[in-house]
Amino acid sequence: xxxxxxxxxxxxxxxxxxxVLYTLGFLWVTKxxxxxxxxxxx
Amino acid sequence: MNTTVLLFLGLYFLTMLAVGVVxxxxxxxxxxxxxxxxxxxxxxxxxxxxxxxxxxxxYMFLGAGxxxxxxxxxxxxxxxxxxxGGVVNLSVLGRxxxxxxxxxxxxxxxxxxEKRYPSKWVRLxxxxxxxxxxxxxxxxxxxxGGKGLELVTGLSYELSxxxxxxxxxxxxxxxGYGAVAxxxxxxxxxxxxxxxxxxxxxxxxxxxxxAANQAxxxxxxxLLSIWGRDLVYENQWxxxxxxxxxxxxxxxxxxxxxxxxxxxxxxxxxxxAGVYSTLWNLVFVSSPYILGTLAIxxxxxxxxxxxxxFLLAHNLLPAxxxxxxxxxxxxxxxxxxxxxxxxxxxxxxxxxxxxxxxxNMQEKQMVRVSQLIVLVLGVVCGIVALFEPPGVFxxxxxxxxxxxxxxxxxxxxxxxxxxxxxxxxxxxxxVGSLVAFFWQxxxxxxxxxxxxxxxxxxxxxxxxxVASLLTQSSxxxxxxxLSAMEETAELRPLPRSLKSQQAFEMAHExxxxxxxxxxx
Numbered sequence: 068x069x070x071x072x073x074x075x076x077x078x079x080x081x082x083x084x085x086x087v088l089y090t091l092g093f094l095w096v097t098k099x100x101x102x103x104x105x106x107x108x109x
Numbered sequence: 110m111n112t113t114v115l116l117f118l119g120l121y122f123l124t125m126l127a128v129g130v131v132x133x134x135x136x137x138x139x140x141x142x143x144x145x146x147x148x149x150x151x152x153x154x155x156x157x158x159x160x161x162x163x164x165x166x167x168y169m170f171l172g173a174g175x176x177x178x179x180x181x182x183x184x185x186x187x188x189x190x191x192x193x194g195g196v197v198n199l200s201v202l203g204r205x206x207x208x209x210x211x212x213x214x215x216x217x218x219x220x221x222x223e224k225r226y227p228s229k230w231v232r233l234x235x236x237x238x239x240x241x242x243x244x245x246x247x248x249x250x251x252x253x254g255g256k257g258l259e260l261v262t263g264l265s266y267e268l269s270x271x272x273x274x275x276x277x278x279x280x281x282x283x284x285g286y287g288a289v290a291x292x293x294x295x296x297x298x299x300x301x302x303x304x305x306x307x308x309x310x311x312x313x314x315x316x317x318x319x320a321a322n323q324a325x326x327x328x329x330x331x332l333l334s335i336w337g338r339d340l341v342y343e344n345q346w347x348x349x350x351x352x353x354x355x356x357x358x359x360x361x362x363x364x365x366x367x368x369x370x371x372x373x374x375x376x377x378x379x380x381x382a383g384v385y386s387t388l389w390n391l392v393f394v395s396s397p398y399i400l401g402t403l404a405i406x407x408x409x410x411x412x413x414x415x416x417x418x419f420l421l422a423h424n425l426l427p428a429x430x431x432x433x434x435x436x437x438x439x440x441x442x443x444x445x446x447x448x449x450x451x452x453x454x455x456x457x458x459x460x461x462x463x464x465x466x467x468x469n470m471q472e473k474q475m476v477r478v479s480q481l482i483v484l485v486l487g488v489v490c491g492i493v494a495l496f497e498p499p500g501v502f503x504x505x506x507x508x509x510x511x512x513x514x515x516x517x518x519x520x521x522x523x524x525x526x527x528x529x530x531x532x533x534x535x536x537x538x539x540v541g542s543l544v545a546f547f548w549q550x551x552x553x554x555x556x557x558x559x560x561x562x563x564x565x566x567x568x569x570x571x572x573x574x575v576a577s578l579l580t581q582s583s584x585x586x587x588x589x590x591l592s593a594m595e596e597t598a599e600l601r602p603l604p605r606s607l608k609s610q611q612a613f614e615m616a617h618e619x620x621x622x623x624x625x626x627x628x629x
Contacts, residue, residue, distance in 0.1 A: 070322035071333055075182050078335050082189035082353075083391060089193060090387040093200045093380070100204075100377045101600055 114261060117432030118439065121299070122276045125443070128292045132284025144285035144476050145216045145455050146372040149207075151290055153378040157385035159293035159448070160369040161195055161393075162300065164360055167253040167442035169300075169397045175414035177401020181325065181332030183342060184398035186349045190357035191394045195386025198360045198367070203379025205524035206370040208597045217452075218364040218371065219460040222516075225523040225590060226534035229465075234538055236460035238515060239364050242508045243453040244490070249505040250446035251494040257442060260419065261435040270494055273439070277447050278487045282480050286372060289447045296440035297389065303437025304396040307418065310425040311403050318399075324406055332405065351560015355509060359562060362517030362541075363509075365452035450490075454483030507546055514541035514565025518573040524597060526577075530584045533577030541569025 068076045132147075142148055151159070176184040206221075215221035219239060223232035254277075255270030262269065280288045315321040325332045329339075336343040360366045373379065397418060404417035407424065411417060422434040458479040463470060470478065518537045522529035545565030548554060554561055596603070 070319045070326065071182070072335075074335050075185075075333055078185045078189060079182065079395070082185070083192050083395070086193035086196065086387060087391070089200075090196045090384055093196060093383055097377075097380045099600070100380055101602075 113428045114432040114435055117429070117436050118258075118261065121436040121439065122272070124295060125276055125292045126279050128295065129280025129283040129288040132280070132288035132291060135284075135287060139476070141216055141459075141472055141475055141479075143287070144479060145459070146368070147285070147287040147290055149211065149372055150374045151287075151369075151372045152374055153381035154385055155290050155294050156369055156373050156378060157195060157199075157382040158297040158389065159290040159444075160198070160360075160366060160382070161386055161389050162293040162297035162441070162444035163369070163448040164194060164356075164363075164366055164445075165191075165300070165393070165441055166250060166445035167257065167438065169393075170304075170418050170438045170441050171253070171415040173397035174401035174404065174418040177398040178404050178411065178414040178417045179401075180337040180341075181329075181334070181402050181405075182398075183335060183337035184401065185395065186335070186352035187356060188395045188398045190353040190355060192387070192390040193357045194360045195390060196383040197357055199370070199379045199383040199386060202361055202367060202520060202524065203370050203373070203382065204376040205597045206367060206520070207373050207376040207379070208603060209524055209593055210371040211603060212593045212596060215371065217455050217459050218368045218520075219456050220464075221371065222519055222523070222534065223460075223464075226519065226529070226531040227587060227590075228531045228535065231531060231534055231538075232460055232464055234535065235364075235516070236456050236464075238538070238542060239456050239512070240453055240461065242512055243365060243449050243456075244486070246505055246508050247446060247449050247453055247486070248490045248494055248498075250442055250449065251490050252497055254439065254442045254446060255494060257435075257438050261439075267495060270491060273443070274487055274491045274494075277443055277450065278484060281447050281451050281487075282484060285479075286368075286451060289451050290369075290372070292447065293444045296444040299433070299440040300437045300444075301389065301393050303434040303440075304393055304400075306430055307422050307426060307434050308396045308400060310430075311400055311407065311421055314425055315403055315406050321403055321406060325402070328405065332402065345558040347557065347559030347563060348554065349560075351554075351563035354566065355513065355560070355562040358517065358566070359509060359513035361520055362513035362515065362566075364456070364512070364516065365448050367520055368452060450483060450487055454486050455479060457486065458482045507549055510545040510549060510561045510565055511542050513562055514545035514569050517541070517566055518570045522573055522577075524594065527586060527591060527594060528577050528581060529573060530577050530580060530586050532580040532584050533573045536576035537569045537573035540572040541565050544568045 068080065071079065140148070173184060173187070176187070209225065210221045213221065213224040215224050219232060219235045222235050223229070251270065251274055254273035255266050258264065258269035258273055259266045280292055312318060312321070315324070322333060331338050331340050334340060335349075342348055370379070373382070400421060401414070401417050404411065404421055408417065408420055411420065419438065422431050426434060458475070462478065462482065463475060515538045518541065519529075519534045522533070545561050548561035548564045553559075553564070557564075
């Protein structure tokens, strides 16, 4: 991809993709977190 | 000296000062919690952007570009880790650290360590290490700010330095953490606009990314490799894993970054802040490394690779846009300098002066002392920066690895491991800082092919585990801390009785008395 070797493509595209999946996983795991209304937890 | 560029920079500086005035009027300097933590009233977007812009210093425009220029795509090991740094920090520490710090009434990230690991030595060692390393970092950012402004405006270095420091001190003194956080938001947006603009112009110049990579391959195919120019890092997994770690988990050990958790309005805002962090990083973080690499094609005979991004902007963009890019570079430097200046001043005031020298101050008095120390620190660093001492950047080279290795296990274990105790934290801090320092100082990374950060974090984590387990019977974790940790793990608002402990009068002195009374 983009004229890069496979290993470089994995680093340039694959690692950010892993972080996107991590973020989505974090959203999934925390979907039941309460107290998201303004000032609810102060 | 270009008038349009000056106009943009002038507008930018005035905007920063205006944010400081607004923060002051909103009570940023009226209480300790207000000055140190923005009254713990910072929303998720501001939390994410202040965390990211604080983490990304002028290095992103100077050092990252230089790494791309000299080593090609190898720099993406650092970028790859950096992209996940914010969400890892917020997901691992965010909610729990916010709750625990409020239960314990901690106002600085070093005070938080002493309250979780009760010992004056924890406070003294952590504060001393932070003030020394972060002080050097402030100095380096000031020098970079003065140099950057000198380069852009043509003004003398001395005058440029004075303007940069005066603006930073102006809004930091007026509005404290609130001013720093909200100026960081503006600065993070300027950074993104600036970097995206110059990236678009550079890609246009080189005919797109694929064409650029083909041209690079003709020059030197190893520039496209993950192992650096001439494959200098080939199969050195200890080095590249350390490069990934330094910015992905290393931020969890930086006192000025983890303070952002403590200032959130709501512990559960860590969730949205994590998403915003990833989005911002996806746009911003890789760009300086790509630009540095592409600069090989546009500016093949560059004497100083650190000038790569600046010269790309200068050569490829119209004057008005160059002004935005220059403001972006100043924003990257200033957004880090202000946070570290405030944090270093807060640690010196709260964790050293008040804790060990004058513990009987009133709250208003303490705020003024904090402001005075920030002012003195800024002025002293400014004077030292005039002479550009060569040793400063040598210290800064150690800062990232030493801070990360020293504090990461203590911050993570503080909220996740009930057996983490005071001897464990002390041993971990000492081992982590010494290993990371000497690993780099003695160039053991060259001998062992293991990055100082990787060595430091692994050994400081082991030190935390071994020392804590060996001393469980002699130094058990106090009951009130275990209760606080249990409450921290709960997915519910803090009970009213626990919230009361954040009041100024319930600071460390009162908490210590309360603990002693319980023990008696």
